[in-house]
Structures are given as C-alpha cells and as structure tokens.
Amino acid sequence: MNPSHQPAYGVRLEVRGLHKSFDGQEVLRGLDFVVEPGEIFVLMGPSGSGKSVLLKHLIGLEAPDAGEILINGDSIMTPEIAAKYRMALVFQSGALLNSLTVGENVGLYLREHRLKTPAEIARIVAEKLADVGLADAIQKMPAELSGGMKKRAAIARALVIEPQLILYDEPTSELDPLSSVVMGQEIWKLNQRTGVTSLVVTHDRDLAFGIADRIAVIDEGRILAIGTPESIKQFKDPLVEKFLKADFKRETQIKSL
Amino acid sequence: MFDNIGQVVLLFWRTLASLPVAWRQREKVFEQFFEIGNASLLMVCVLAFFIGGVLALQTGPALVARGLPSAVGGIVGIAVAKELAPVMMAILIAGRIGSAMAAEIGSMRVYQEIDALRTMNINPIHYLVLPRVVAMAVALPMLVVFAILIGWFGGATVAAVNRHMMIPYAAYFGDLRNMVELKDVANGVFKSFCFALIIGTVSCHQGLTTMDGPRGIGRSVTKAVVNSIILIVMFDYILTRMLLH
Ligand SMILES: Nc1ncnc2c1ncn2[C@@H]1O[C@H](COP(=O)(O)OP(=O)(O)OP(=O)(O)O)[C@@H](O)[C@H]1O
Ligand SMILES: [Mg+2]
Numbered sequence: 001m002n003p004s005h006q007p008a009y010g011v012r013l014e015v016r017g018l019h020k021s022f023d024g025q026e027v028l029r030g031l032d033f034v035v036e037p038g039e040i041f042v043l044m045g046p047s048g049s050g051k052s053v054l055l056k057h058l059i060g061l062e063a064p065d066a067g068e069i070l071i072n073g074d075s076i077m078t079p080e081i082a083a084k085y086r087m088a089l090v091f092q093s094g095a096l097l098n099s100l101t102v103g104e105n106v107g108l109y110l111r112e113h114r115l116k117t118p119a120e121i122a123r124i125v126a127e128k129l130a131d132v133g134l135a136d137a138i139q140k141m142p143a144e145l146s147g148g149m150k151k152r153a154a155i156a157r158a159l160v161i162e163p164q165l166i167l168y169d170e171p172t173s174e175l176d177p178l179s180s181v182v183m184g185q186e187i188w189k190l191n192q193r194t195g196v197t198s199l200v201v202t203h204d205r206d207l208a209f210g211i212a213d214r215i216a217v218i219d220e221g222r223i224l225a226i227g228t229p230e231s232i233k234q235f236k237d238p239l240v241e242k243f244l245k246a247d248f249k250r251e252t253q254i255k256s257l
Numbered sequence: 258m259f260d261n262i263g264q265v266v267l268l269f270w271r272t273l274a275s276l277p278v279a280w281r282q283r284e285k286v287f288e289q290f291f292e293i294g295n296a297s298l299l300m301v302c303v304l305a306f307f308i309g310g311v312l313a314l315q316t317g318p319a320l321v322a323r324g325l326p327s328a329v330g331g332i333v334g335i336a337v338a339k340e341l342a343p344v345m346m347a348i349l350i351a352g353r354i355g356s357a358m359a360a361e362i363g364s365m366r367v368y369q370e371i372d373a374l375r376t377m378n379i380n381p382i383h384y385l386v387l388p389r390v391v392a393m394a395v396a397l398p399m400l401v402v403f404a405i406l407i408g409w410f411g412g413a414t415v416a417a418v419n420r421h422m423m424i425p426y427a428a429y430f431g432d433l434r435n436m437v438e439l440k441d442v443a444n445g446v447f448k449s450f451c452f453a454l455i456i457g458t459v460s461c462h463q464g465l466t467t468m469d470g471p472r473g474i475g476r477s478v479t480k481a482v483v484n485s486i487i488l489i490v491m492f493d494y495i496l497t498r499m500l501l502h
C-alpha cells in the first residue's frame with residue numbers, strides 16, 4: 001500500500017457564536033455554521049470582511065473573544081487537538097519558510113515530526129510537488145518563485161500533512177485562468193480521494209460555483225447567506241446579489257470633446 | 258524595557274524545559290554555532306587584541322615609573338580574563354549576532370512563517386529558540402577563551418614595544434602566570450555563559466514578539482541589542498558580586 005494515499009477521514013467542523021475584535025474594531029460578529037465531514041464548503045465575501053481572521057481561528061492561531069470552534073466535538077483551544085487531528089491551512093500569502101528551499105518546506109512537517117525516513121520524505125516531496133505542477137522548483141528558494149508558484153508550493157506543503165481538515169485562503173487569487181481551473185480540480189480531487197473536509201475562501205465565482213457543496217457569503221463578520229450553490233444563486237438579498245453578479249463594464253460612451 | 262521581563266523569563270524557562278529535544282535539533286545547533294563563529298571570529302580577535310593593548314598602555318607606564326614593571330602582566334591578565342573579555346565580547350556578540358537573530362525571527366513572525374510552523378504543530382521554541390540559545394551558550398564562552406588569550410597577547414605586545422615599558426614577552430607572561438589563576442579565567446568564562454543565555458533569550462523574544470509589520474522588525478532589532486547590553490552590564494555586577502570570595 002502506498003502510505004501517502006492512506007484515507008484521511010474528514011472531520012466535522014462546528015462554529016458557534018464566534019466573536020472577535022481587534023483594538024475595539026469588531027471583525028467577527030457572531031458566526032454560526034457547520035461544515036459536515038467530507039464537504040467542500042466555500043466562503044465568499046468582500047475584502048476585509050474577516051475571512052482570513054476566521055480561518056486563523058479555525059486552526060487555533062487566534063483565540064476567539066466569545067464562542068467556540070469544535071472539531072468532531074472537541075474544542076480547538078484544547079492542547080491535545082493538534083495531536084488528535086491533522087489540520088492544514090494554506091495561507092493567503094503562502095507563508096513558506098524563506099530560509100528553506102521549496103523541497104525542504106514541503107518536507108518540513110514529516111522531517112520535524114520524524115514520521116518518515118529521509119528517502120521516503122524525498123519521494124513524497126517530489127510526488128506532492130509534481131501534483132501541483134512544481135516538480136522543477138524543488139531546489140529553488142521561495143524568493144525565486146512567483147506568487148502563484150508560492151501558493152502552489154504551500155498547497156503541496158499542506159497535502160503532505162494528509163489533513164482531515166484543510167483550509168484554503170484564496171487558492172486561485174494569483175493564478176491565471178487555466179491554472180485556476182487546474183487548482184479547482186485538484187481541490188476537488190483531493191476531497192474525493194481522501195474525504196478531507198475542505199473549506200475554501202475565495203473571490204473566484206467560477207471556482208466557488210464549480211466545486212462547492214455549499215457556499216456561505218459573509219460581510220462585516222456576519223453570514224449573509226448560506227446554502228447550496230443553486231439556493232445562493234436564488235438568494236434575494238441586494239448585497240449578496242450584487243456581490244455574486246458584479247461585473248466590470250467598459251464605459252461604452254466616450255463623450256466627444 | 259522591563260515591561261516584558263516576565264515574558265523573557267518565561268521564554269527562558271520554556272527553552273530550558275525543551276532542552277531534552279536539543280539533541281534532535283543538533284543540526285540546527287551546529288548551523289547556528291558555525292554562523293556565530295564565522296560572523297564574529299575575526300572581530301573578536303581584533304577587538305581583544307586592542308583591549309589588551311590599551312589596558313597595558315593605560316596602566317603600564319605609571320606602574321613602570323613607580324618601579325612595578327612586574328605588575329603589568331598581572332593587571333592586564335586579570336582585568337582581561339575576569340572583566341573585559343567577557344563583557345566586551347558579550348556586547349560585541351549582542352550587536353553582531355543578537356541583532357541578526359531578532360531580525361530573522363522578527364521577519365518570520367511578520368511574514369506568518371511562525372504561524373505556519375504552529376499550524377504544522379511545530380513548536381517555534383524547539384525549532385527556532387532552542388538551537389539559537391544553545392549555540393550561543395556554547396559559542397560565546399569559547400570565543401571568550403579565545404579573546405582572553407588574544408587580549409593577553411595584545412597587552413604583551415604593547416608592553417614589549419612601548420618605549421615607556423619595554424617589558425620582554427617572557428617576563429610579562431611570567432608575571433601573568435604568577436598572578437592569574439585558572440579560577441580567574443573560569444570566572445570570566447562562566448560570566449560569558451550567563452551573558453550568552455541573556456543575549457539568546459532576549460533576542461529571540463524580541464523577534465517572536467515583533468508587531469506592526471516590517472517596520473516592527475527594525476524596532477525589535479534595536480530593542481534586542483539595547484536590552485541585551487543593559488542586562489549584560491547589570492548581570493555583570495550581580496555575577497561579579499556573587500563570585501567574589
Ligand atoms: N492582527 C490583526 N490586528 C488588527 N486588525 C486585524 C488583524 N487581522 C485582521 N485585522 C482586521 O480584520 C479585518 C478583516 O481582515 P481579513 O484579513 O480577515 O480580511 P479578508 O476578508 O481576509 O480580506 P481579503 O479578501 O482582502 O483577504 C480587517 O479590517 C483587518 O484590518
Ligand atoms: Mg484574506
């Protein structure tokens with residue numbers, strides 16, 4: 001059996017009454033939702049609406065002011081949680097370690113936790129980098145990569161963890177349309193193959209409606225709408241409609257001098 | 258600067274508590290160790306030579322004029338071993354290495370690399386702080402032994418060539434041997450070990466608590482160096498008092 005393809009059973013993620021303020025500024029104002037095991041849940045919302053802050057809470061990097069986050073019923077703030085469940089966050093910026101090569105970054109988790117022999121780690125790293133189309137970049141330093149390549153390397157680093165819950169912060173924001181489609185397929189394939197619970201934050205409407213089991217739209221730290229892609233399309237709320245249908249139109253009338 | 262002394266003590270305590278994993282992190286310890294050595298060996302030599310030299314220059318002519326040429330070797334020997342080499346080298350290393358540690362960890366903090374480590378369940382204290390503090394605690398005492406020897410030699414050279422002293426090398430080192438005991442050297446080396454712990458912990462702490470984006474890195478670096486130097490000078494007094502019999 002190929003050890004890197006062991007099934008990772010998705011976990012159930014439950015968020016209850018989540019509040020967070022930074023120096024008096026309320027960023028999250030009472031979020032409640034559940035992501036079922038194995039689901040692909042897409043979170044959309046305008047810039048600055050608190051999506052990245054929410055993801056940091058979901059993986060335990062930030063402590064909420066009020067409310068709780070439960071992974072299969074266990075609070076994320078308990079110290080044992082990290083040993084009990086495998087979770088990964090793909091940062092918006094990638095957050096690769098700049099002092100290590102791409103390959104070392106991807107192998108970091110296995111190396112630091114002594115989970116595999118160096119030879120096996122090298123094989124897994126090459127495989128995961130090939131999965132995201134970065135096989136040639138293994139010896140490169142993060143500073144030598146483009147924004148989109150950094151993000152793909154960060155995804156490879158998350159895949160190595162074989163997570164039961166994976167959080168993507170704008171996985172396609174720096175990719176060209178073609179790579180975005182490939183990325184969407186990879187997110188979907190990973191979810192199908194391993195059953196990992198996937199939460200994707202994105203502004204990319206094609207991606208959202210292409211892969212989501214359910215979509216939530218948030219604004220100013222509150223959920224405006226939540227449901228299947230079809231129900232979100234039908235949703236009658238001026239803000240949600242505007243956000244989902246906004247389109248760039250070139251001024252067709254050029255006033256004559 | 259004392260508003261976060263509690264945090265520094267806590268970080269030091271956690272680093273001590275993580276010592277059992279030091280062996281697992283030995284590669285990073287060696288890496289840091291060689292970085293410290295590479296970056297500072299030449300500077301240590303130059304600095305130590307001139308410290309010994311100027312000390313001989315300041316004390317020598319007056320001693321010789323009073324008919325005490327045999328005291329020069331002893332005075333330079335003791336002052337360099339017990340006080341000047343440990344303190345000056347610690348200050349040098351705080352400026353050269355402590356600043357680099359605070360900058361590196363600070364930038365890792367700002368660019369979310371430390372958050373990324375935490376999401377991978379990798380403890381930043383094990384991964385970043387422990388190797389640096391251990392490498393520092395080994396490297397600085399070694400550099401100080403080196404600095405003491407070079408400092409003595411600097412004093413000897415000045416004592417030999419300065420026309421107010423003209424003390425031959427053999428006589429100088431003979432006087433030095435009569436006056437300086439091994440425990441004086443051990444005393445200085447022990448102090449430098451304590452200073453190394455201060456520099457490592459303070460610098461890593463400043464790096465880890467960097468805030469407000471890239472501009473915060475500069476502030477962390479400055480605070481790491483200034484706070485280290487203040488603590489070095491304060492602990493120098495405390496340790497000297499403790500070691501006084
Ligand atoms: N550490 C922090 N300290 C203070 N304020 C913060 C902090 N992190 C985020 N904020 C604030 O929280 C709000 C939401 O930020 P967040 O990064 O979650 O937005 P976002 O929805 O991810 O936006 P984008 O789509 O542009 O990435 C912003 O107004 C931001 O200024
Ligand atoms: Mg964001």
